[in-house]
Amino acid sequence: MKISRHSGFTLVELMVAITLGLLVTAAAIQLYITGITSYNVQKAMSSIQDSASFGVNYILDDVRRANLSAPSAYMNDQQPNSGLILTSSNVSELKDNKPLLTLNDAYLTKSAVGDGNVSQKSDQLTIRYQAVEPGYDCTGKTLPANTYVVQRYFIGSDKALRCVSDQYQQTGNTITGMDNKTKTTLDLSGNGQIIIPNVDYMRVQLGYVKGALNNPTAMSYVSIGDYLDTNKTSAVKKNINGIQQSIKPNINVIQIGLLVQSNETAGNDSIVRNRNKQAFDVLGQSVTLNEKNQDTRLRQVVTQTISLRNAMGWVEEGYVTP
DSSP states (O other): OOOOOOOOOOHHHHHHHHHHHHHHHHHHHHHHHHHHHHHHHHHHHHHHHHIIIIIHHHHHHHHHTTTTTOSSSOOOSSOTTOSBOOSGGGTOOEETTEESSEEOGGGSSEEEEEOOSBSSOEEEEEEEEEOSSOEEOTTSOEEOTTOEEEEEEEEOTTSOEEEEEEEEEEETTEEEOTTSSBOOEEOOOSOOEEEESSEEEEEEEEEEESSOTTOGGGEEEEEHHHHHOTTTSOOEEEEETTEEEEEOOOEEEEEEEEEEEEEEEOOSOHHHHHHTTSOEEETTEEEOBOGGGOSSEEEEEEEEEEEOGGGOOOOGGGEEEO
């Protein structure tokens, strides 16, 4: 009788093969996960850079125009028709002891009044300039030449940096809106237009010098609230039209700091999550993300220092004593 013999794997060989296969599969999965994570991080970084390069540059161009065509080439908390609107005195000149224009105090340049995803409320910046040629305001509306535009930058409830604007024309003491009707109030209410999406926090600082503009060692940077606080920023005596007056130092520089987050997450990356649990420094202000925002989105602090070329009219001759 013929005996049939069949060859095959032993149990040990089969177990070794399965083990090797699992190791190869695990390595392939790990490479895939690493690739996906790297892709997500690169995509997140790209979205932050897009926001920083396009949105921030747009704001810089507008802020540089602040005080353009203003009656005085300097800015402080009392100067009428100022390019930086800090107080009601900055909104317009007076006629018969009444302002030609008014603005709700809630829309002035202020510290810690806006939304955000951090432990500190965001700042708000309100500027004004006169267009020397036709263009567009921050909301995309047509801006005719010689028209004044007032723009308010703030963080909205959707955690985006937004801008609201209003336009008017002025001839002497006559102020009209774009409908050619008499205008007495600036309207900066509403949500306006998104300039930069996904912003956790905005901080604004004001810079001034105590002496000649060409002396950088005399430059001081303070928050909006500290500038307006007499106990923290003292008034100085200046000769204005031959009269010695006590006023706050004239503002020559504006600093803007933003904590920007990516549109996409970086995957389930523990390193990013741990970083978001730590404090971020935004122009000297330490802020911490709220617990629900300590996620895996990338964050980056973006800061810019803007020299106000239309507010450099203050020279050393007018400075008397601090």
